[in-house]
Amino acid sequence: MQLYSFFNSSTSYRVRIALALKGLDHVYVPVNIRKFEHRATDYLARNPSGGVPTLVDGDMNLGQSLAIIDYLDSTHPQPRLLPQDTLLRARVLELSSVIACDIHPVNNLRILRYLQKVLQVTPEQKDAWYRHWIAEGLTAVENLLARHGHGPYCFGDAPTLADCCLVPQIANALRMECDISAYPKAMAVYAHCNAQPAFQRAQPSRQPDYTA
Incomplete structure (x- = not known):
């Protein structure tokens, strides 16, 4: 198994977490998206x-992080990241989709490049754009955790796809110096996850292509 990945890509980070949680050996193949x-x-x-x-x-060959994690869950079902319980699975997918569909697509590198290179927004406008969508998305995440979350992870005592999505998104928000003080539940999950060995192995700084 090979994973084509970039250390600072949050979508790659999601899959690295899933692979680490499942204990799956793989060859890491760096793809530098900054160099196209x-x-x-x-x-x-x-x-x-x-x-x-x-x-x-x-x-x-399979792209798209959510499709990859679903494939891994089907081929290597322990531990399950998409629960079998119908309602819990729906809740996990709901929170994961807020991150994967609402926050990430408008804030990834190709969008930020387009804003700067084509629309010629200022660095301040680009940062305002990024922080706006982080605030909108993490507010929704925080509300979902308040309504349905429980346990040290997003949904219980074991990690799910929701945690695989949440941790990289918060890491990006921190890297971009967003104010995340309004999301204590999300931050508690983030802190708990980052204390676990599998999540630590998946961190950007632990990858072979990491550069400061």
Whole structure:
């Protein structure tokens, strides 16, 4: 199994957490999205969307972090990251989707580049854009945790897909110096997760392509 990943990509980070939680050995293949290596012809042959991560398992190439984690849950079901209980699974997917569909897509590197290079917004406007969508999204996450969350993880005593999504998103918010004081429940989950060995192994600073 190979994981094409960039150390600072939150979508790659999600999959690294899942692999670590499941104890799955894999070869880490760096793809430097800052140098546009994800747009190279050979990479696009593996992943037509031109993003990271990409998982290679035998003859299969699979992109998109949520699809990859669902695949891993089906092929290596222990521990389960998408619960079998219908309502709990729906809650996990609900919170995960706020992050993966509402926050991340408007704040990823290609969008920020477009804002700066094409629309020519100022650095201050770009930062305001980023912080706005972090605030909107994490407010929703905090409210969902207040209504339905329980235990040290998002939903109970074991990590799920929701935790795999939450930790990288908060890490990005911290890196971008967003004010996250209004999200104590999310931050408590973040702190608990980061105390666990699997989450620590997946951190950007622990990856072979890490640069400060």
